[in-house]
Amino acid sequence: MEITLSSADAAFQSDVRSFIEAALPGDIKSKVELGQHLEKDDYVRWHKILHTKGWAAPAWPVEYGGTDWTPLQRHLFEEELARASTPRLMPFGLSMVAPVIMAFGDAAQKQHFLPRILSCEDWWCQGYSEPGAGSDLASLTTKAVPDGTDYIVSGAKTWTTLAQYADMIFCLVRTSSEGKPQTGISFLLIDMHSPGITVRPIRTMDGGYEVNDVFFDEVRVPQANRVGEENKGWTYAKFLLGHERTGIAAIGRSKQELRQLKVIAAAEAAGDGSLAEDGAFAGKMADLEIDILALESLVLKIVADEAAGRTPGAEASILKIRGTEIQQRLSELALEAIGYYANPYIAEAQEAGWNEPPVGPEYAATVAPHYFNWRKASIYGGTNEIQKNIIAKMVLGL
Amino acid sequence: MEITLSSADAAFQSDVRSFIEAALPGDIKSKVELGQHLEKDDYVRWHKILHTKGWAAPAWPVEYGGTDWTPLQRHLFEEELARASTPRLMPFGLSMVAPVIMAFGDAAQKQHFLPRILSCEDWWCQGYSEPGAGSDLASLTTKAVPDGTDYIVSGAKTWTTLAQYADMIFCLVRTSSEGKPQTGISFLLIDMHSPGITVRPIRTMDGGYEVNDVFFDEVRVPQANRVGEENKGWTYAKFLLGHERTGIAAIGRSKQELRQLKVIAAAEAAGDGSLAEDGAFAGKMADLEIDILALESLVLKIVADEAAGRTPGAEASILKIRGTEIQQRLSELALEAIGYYANPYIAEAQEAGWNEPPVGPEYAATVAPHYFNWRKASIYGGTNEIQKNIIAKMVLGL
Amino acid sequence: MEFTLSDEQVLFQESVESFTAKQYDADKRRALSESEDGFSRAHWAHFAELGWLGLGIEEAHGGLGGTALDMAVLMEGFGRALVLEPYLSSMVMGGGALELAASEKQKSALLPALGGGALLLAFAFAEPRARYDLAKVATIAEKCGGGYLLRGHKSVVLHAASADKIIVSARTAGGVGDKAGISLFLLERAAPGVNLQSYPTVDGGRAAEVVLDEAVVTEYDLLGQEGQAHAIIEAVIDRAIIAVCAEAIGIMQTLIEMTRAYLDNRKQFGIPIGKFQVLQHQLVDMYMAHELSKALTYRAAAAIASAESAARARAVSAAKVQIGKAGSLVGQQAIQLHGGMGMTDELPLGQYFKRLTMIETLFGNTDHHRRRFAALPET
C-alpha cells in the first residue's frame, strides 16, 4: 500500500531520495543500520550536510531558512530520511525550542539563536523534568531569582537527553511561588557552559548513557535569555507540546525497522524454513505491518487536514501512543526473532569499529539493548497513561 | 495434566461419575449438550435426583443435609457434574441464601427454609440490584416500613435471574435512611407469590428471557422473615459475597466447553484439513487450555489451603475475573469456528424438540446467542472492574 | 492522498445521515426487521429516487458512476443507523458482479432496473464446507443442451428470498479448490429447482440456504467467461469487504457516542462513572481504534480501484484485519461499559454490537485476512 502520489510529489520524492543516497556518509549509514552508538560528530556532520542543502528545517518558515514544502512533502522527506538510515535530526533545537522562539522570542533572540540552531552550531537540550516531579511538570522547583539584569538559577533537571553534548538548554524555572503552580513558571535559555552547571550521566538499563541529571548551582543567566514574559512560561511550554505533530508517530523509522525485521526473520532458521515463513511469527509481523499502515493512514489524513487548513486536535496523543506501541513491538519481535542470541552482551560490539568476531549474527548484537532502551518510548514525553488522560479530557470530554 | 488423585479420591470420582451417568435423564443431557434452553422442570428434576441421593448440597454441614466430603472431593464432584452435561444447580438457594440463614437466621427460619431449599421445594432468586444503582449496591432505595408485625415493602429490583420461576426472593431493603447508606439496610426473605409483586421479564440481546425486573407495590412481609437484626443487612450481604468461593471459577464447565470447542474445530473444514489443524486456531485453543489449566491450578491450591485450614483471601476475585474471561473467550472461539453459520438466528432451534432441518451444523444454532449472552459474565455479580478495585484495595493495599 | 473526502462527499454524507436519522429510530428499525422481507421496499424506492442505487453503475446504463469512496461514505452512514435494506447484497455484490462480468447486453437489460430499484439481486458464493476459501466451489454446473444444470448447496446467501435473481457460482470444470473452472450464472430466484430455506439472521437481516436441485439456466445466463469467474468473485468480495468495513466504522462511531453519553449520565458512588480513570481509558482505547480503522478503511477504499490485484487485496485484507480487531474491542467494551444495561434488548446498543460481531464472520475473518495479507508481496 504505497502512498499514491501526484507526479510532482513523485518527482520530489525521487529528488530527495537521490540526494540522500549521494550525500549520506557511508560510515554513518553503517552505524545506523547496525544500531550502533552514534557520536556527537555523526549527528552534527549529517545535520550540516542537510543544512548546506537548505533542508535542515523544512517545517520552518522560509524567512528563517525553512522550505515552502507542503505538509505531504515534509512527510515524504521524513520518510526518505528514515528509509535511508540517516541519524535522527535532534528535535530539541529544530522543532522544540525554535518554534517557541519564533512565536514568543524577541528580535535579538530570533536573530541570535535561530541561525545557530539551523546550522547546528548550538546543540540544544531540554530542561523540563525534575527529580521527583515526573509527569507532574507544574510542580517543578528549580528556582530563578532576579539579580540585577540576571537571574540566579538553582535546582536540578533530569532525564535530559544528550545533555553531555549540549551547548544550550531551554528550561522551565520557577520565578514565583504565588498562585497555582502553573502561574509562576518562566522559560529560560541557558548556556550549558555557564559556571555552576554540572552534568551527571544516568546509566540506563540497556547500558547506555543517553540521559542525564543537570544540576544548577547559582548559575547566572541574563534576563535577556528569558523568552516572553516572566511567569508565563507554562503557556509557552503548552504551545511547544501542542506544536509536536505528526513526526511523533515516527512512521518512517518504523517502516525502516520493519524492513530490517523482515531481513532478520528471513535470515533466521525455523523448522524447515525461515522464521519469516513461520505462521505464528509471520502473523505477528503482519499485525504489526497493518498497525503501521493504519497509523500512517491517520498521519496522512492529518497531513491532508493541515494542508486544507484544518487544525488537528488532540490527535498528537493518538500518534504518540500508537507510535510508541509500534516501536516497542518492533523491538520486541526483533528480540524474539534472534532466539538465544539475545543473551550475549558485548558492550563494545555496539560501537563502530569493533573488530572481534561477532557472537551470533551481526544484526543480533544491538537487539536486546535496543529493546530495553525502547521501553522509554511509552514513558518519556508524557507517559502513555498521561496521553490517554489528555484524550479523555480534551477529545471525549470526560 | 490430569489431577493426580489418591486411590480413595479416585474411587470417589469414579462413584460420582457412574452415578451421574446412570441418573441423568437423557432429554436433559441432550438439551445441555446442544446449548438449548432449559425449562424450570429440567432444573428441578435434576436437583431432586441429586437430593434423593443426598448430594444436592455437598458443601452444607451434615446436620442440615450436607456431606462430609473434603474440599477436593467437592471440587471433583463439581467437575463431574460439568463433565456429564448436567444442568447448573441454581446457586440462589443452595449457596447464597442458605449460608446466610445458617449463620444469621433464627431457629424457625432454619427449620422452615433450609429443608425446602435442599429439596428444591422453593425456587429462590436474588433481590440486590436496583434500576439505577448497578455496582453501587449501597445506594438502594427499595423501602421496608414497619407495620405491626409486618413490613410494607415498596420499590423495584432488577437483573433478577429467573425470577419468573421463583417462589422466594432474598432482598436487601432500606429500613433506615440515617447514617451511611450501608447502615440502614435489612435482609428480608419475601414470598414471590405475595400480592403486590410483579415480575417483568427483560429480553436480553441474545433473545432470551433470563433476567427480570421485580416490582414491589406495598408488599406485606412478616418481620419474622427478616434475617438477623434490622439495619444490619449489609453485614449479611458482605458475608454472602465472601462466601462465594472456588465454584465461581467454573473450571468444570469451562473444561467441558473446551471439549465441545475441540469437537467443533475438528468438524469444521479449513484449508486442506480441519480447523483444529489450523495453526492460528490451534494456537488460540492452546492458549485457552493453558489459561484453564492455570486457573484450575490456582483453584486446587486454594482448595488445598482450605483443607489445611487456611482461609483464602480475596482470591475469589481472581477466580471471578479469570473464570469469566475464560468463559467469554470460549464462546468467542466457538463463534469464530463456525464461520458464516454464526449468522442464522432461528429462535425455535434453541428449544428442544425443534424438528425442522437444521441450518448448518447442529452445534452451530446456539453459538452466537451463547456468545452474546455470556457478555454478562464480566458484568453481573460485580463487574470485573469492581473485582479489580477489590483486589487493589484488599490484597495490594493501594 | 485521495482518500480524504471531497466537499461533495461530505455533503453526501450529511444527506445520508439526515435520512437515516429520520427513518431509523430503534422502534422503526425493529418493526422493519420483524417484517417479512426484513426491510422496507418503500425505503428502497426512496434510495433509488435519491440516486443512491445509481452509485457505481455506469452513466451509460442509467447510473451515476462514482467511486468506492462514495460507496464507503454511504455504507458508513448506513452503519450509523443500522440500515436494513439489502444494499450490500443487491448493489455492492450483485451490482458489482454485473459491472465486472456482465456483457453489454446483460448490462443494458439489468442495470437500469437495478439502479431504479425495480430489481433486487443476491450473490450466492459461499458453501457449507468452504469456510472462507472462494475457490472451494463444489456446486456443479453441468452442460446440458444449450444451457446448464446446476446442482449444489450455497450457504448463508444474504437476502436471497427477497431477491428477484440470484447470481450463483458453480463449477464448470476442475475440482473443489481449483481457482480455474468456476463460472457465474444469473438465476431466477423463483425458477424450478431453486429451493430456499430462508431465515432471519442474528443481526436482524435475512439469509437463506439455497439448494440447487437441477436448476436450469441458459447459456445467456452465464456471466462473463466460462471457468474464469474466480478473479471476478474475488474482486466482488473485496468490494463487499470495503463496504462492511465502512459500515463497521459507522457502527463503531455510534457505539462510542452511546457509550460516551452513558459514561456522562450514569452515576455511581455519587459521581458520573465517566470520572473513573479505568473507564476513561477504555473509552480512549475504543476511540483510538475507531480513528485508526476509519483512516485505514478509507485508504483501502481508495486503493480498491488499483489495477494491480495484489495491491488491492493487501489493502482490503489490512482493513478487514484492522476492523476485526477494532470491532471486537469496541463492541465488547461498549457492552461492558454499559454494565447490566448493555445486556438488555431495550437499548439499540445490542443491535449495533450484534451487527458488528457478524461483520467479523463475513467474507473472511481476521485470521483469514491476516494470512492473506502476509502471503501477498509488498508492492
Added chain:
Amino acid sequence: MEFTLSDEQVLFQESVESFTAKQYDADKRRALSESEDGFSRAHWAHFAELGWLGLGIEEAHGGLGGTALDMAVLMEGFGRALVLEPYLSSMVMGGGALELAASEKQKSALLPALGGGALLLAFAFAEPRARYDLAKVATIAEKCGGGYLLRGHKSVVLHAASADKIIVSARTAGGVGDKAGISLFLLERAAPGVNLQSYPTVDGGRAAEVVLDEAVVTEYDLLGQEGQAHAIIEAVIDRAIIAVCAEAIGIMQTLIEMTRAYLDNRKQFGIPIGKFQVLQHQLVDMYMAHELSKALTYRAAAAIASAESAARARAVSAAKVQIGKAGSLVGQQAIQLHGGMGMTDELPLGQYFKRLTMIETLFGNTDHHRRRFAALPET
C-alpha cells in the same frame, strides 16, 4: 494435590530467602556480576555446605535426593534475589544429564564432587541454526580409534568458561533434525580443540560460544547409549524449564513488591500514584498473572516426575507459555509504572526485568511451547 508445599519445603524456602537477603543486595550482586567468573565461588561452597547442591543427587552418591518441587523452591528463592551462581547450568542441566544418562561408574566418579561443590559442569546443547529444535544437532562426533573426534559449534553455552567439564551433544549418526543418532559426551573444558569465546550476558551472567575443532573424547566419556540422547536432552531441558519458570516466579514477585512500594511512595499531583485507578488495575493484572503462573509452575514441577513423557512435556510447555506471557506483562508494566526511574540502571528493577526477559529466550519461547503443547495429546 502434591504441588502445594510441605511444611519442610516452607522452612527450606525461608532459609533460602534468609541467605539471599543477606548476600544479595544490589551492590554486592553488581560487584559479583562484574567479577571474572560472574559469580562467587565462596557462595558456591556455602551452597554445598547448606546441602543445596545435594538436591536431586541420589543419597548413594552423597546427595540428598529430593524432588523437582524442592528444586523449584530453591530456584524461586534464587529468582527473588537474582542469584548469579550457576545452579541452572551446573546442577539442573549438568547434574540432570548425569542423573539421567551416566553409568553408575560415571556417577560415582562425578556426583560426589558435583554435590560437594568441587566440580562445575556446563551443558552445551544449542546450535546457531537450531533455534529451539533439540534435534537440530549439526555437531559431529566421528568415531576414531577408541574414542571420538568432535567438530562443530555449540552456541550460548551458559557458564561454559567457569565449568570444569562440558556435556556436549553431538551427532554420531543421522542427519540434522533426526532425533536418532544424537549422543552426549563429557568433555574437559580445557582439552585441546575446545575453543571458548566467552562473554557476559545481558542479565549479568556468562556464556560462551564453544567451537569444537577435532576435540578428542574417549569411549568412557560417552554418557548413556550412543545415538539415544535426544530423549535425555529433552528431559534435561524440561527440568531446566521448570527451573527458570520457578526463578521467574521469584523475579515477578520481587518486581511486583517493588512496584507496589513505588506506587505507594511516589507522589504526583499531590497524591500517591497508587491512588490512580488505571495504575491500580495494572498492578492487579501483574498480581493475577503471578498468582496463576505460580500455581501452574508448581503443578508442572510436580508433574515432571511423571512416567509418561507426553504428560511431562504438556505440563512443562504449559508452564513456559504461561510464564512467557506473564513475564512479559509483569516486566514491562513494572518498568512502565516506575516511569523514568524504571529506565535507570540505578534501581535493581532493570536487572530483574532483564533476567525475566532473557528467560523467555531460553529453552524455547512462548510460540515454541504453545506449538509443542498443542501438538501433544491430552492425557
